[in-house]
Amino acid sequence: MNRFRKAAVFAFGLILSVTISSTTVSAADYTILKNDSLYKIGRLFDTPVKTIKSDNNLKTNTLYPGQVIDVNAKTYKVKKGDTLFLIAKKSKVTVASLRRANNKWNDSLKPGKKLVLPAPAKTSKAKKATVKKATVKANKLSTNAKMSTTNSSAVISYTPKELDLLARLITAETTGQPYNAMVGVGAVVINRVQSPDWPDTITKVINHVAGDYYQFTPVKNGYINKPASAIAIKAAKAALNGNDPSKGAMFYFDDTSTNAWLWSKLITARYGIMVFVK
8 A cells, every 4th residue: 555655656746747847848949050050059049069969869069951950948929910029029039049049031920920939138148258258369369370460459359361351341332431331341240250149250250141141242242252442451450449330230231221120220320321230
C-alpha cells in the first residue's frame, strides 16, 4: 500500500513538472539566414549556443541558409491593426531584431499569423556590450599594425581596405550632396558596427544581406566598385573619428523614397535629399 502511494506521488510529480515546463518554455521555428551563426542566434533569443545545439541535436556549428531549427522563444499572434513597430514596442524588442527573428523584410502583416519574438531588449546590457566592444576595438587599433590610422580618436578599428570601402559607399550614395550628408552615411555604418543588432565590422555591415535584401543598394548594383572621391575619403575619416551629423541614425534614404516603413521612423537629420532615421 505504501509502495502504491509512493508511485502515485511520483507519477503526480512527474505530470506536474511536465505541465509546468510546458507553460514556461515554448519552442518556435527559426529559419537560418545567410551569414547566420549559432552565436548570433543565441544573442537574438538570449539562449546559450550549447542549448541550441542540444535542442536541435547539432553536432557541429555548421548552418545552412533555409535550414529550420527550434529556438526557445515566445510567439505573437498578429491582430487586426498591428504593425511591426507596435508589436516590437509591446514586446519590448527592437524592430530590427523582430524582422530578423522572422526573416521579414516588408511591412505586410496578416491577422492570425504567428511571429517569433526575439529576447526583450536589455538597454543597460546592450550599452555595456557596446562600450566593451568599442573599448576592445580601440585597443586593437592601438596595437594592430594593420590598422589604417594612428589617430587615437577613431571610435572603431578598421583596415585600409575598410576605409576605402566606406569611402566608396559614401561616393556611391551621396555624390553631389552636402558634406554633412556624406559624413552622415559613414556614421550610419559606424553606428551599426557599434550596435549589438548588426554585424560588428565595416565590411560585414556594408555587405550585409538580410534575407534577400541588400542593406546598401550600391553593393547590389555594383556602384560601390567605383573609386572613392577625395571628399568621400575625408568624410569617411571624419565619421570614423566620431563625427556623426546623422545624430545616431541607423538608416538613411533619399526623399524620393516611397518606403512607408522608413518614413514612419524617427527622423534625426536631413541634408540635401538625404534623410536619416533611427
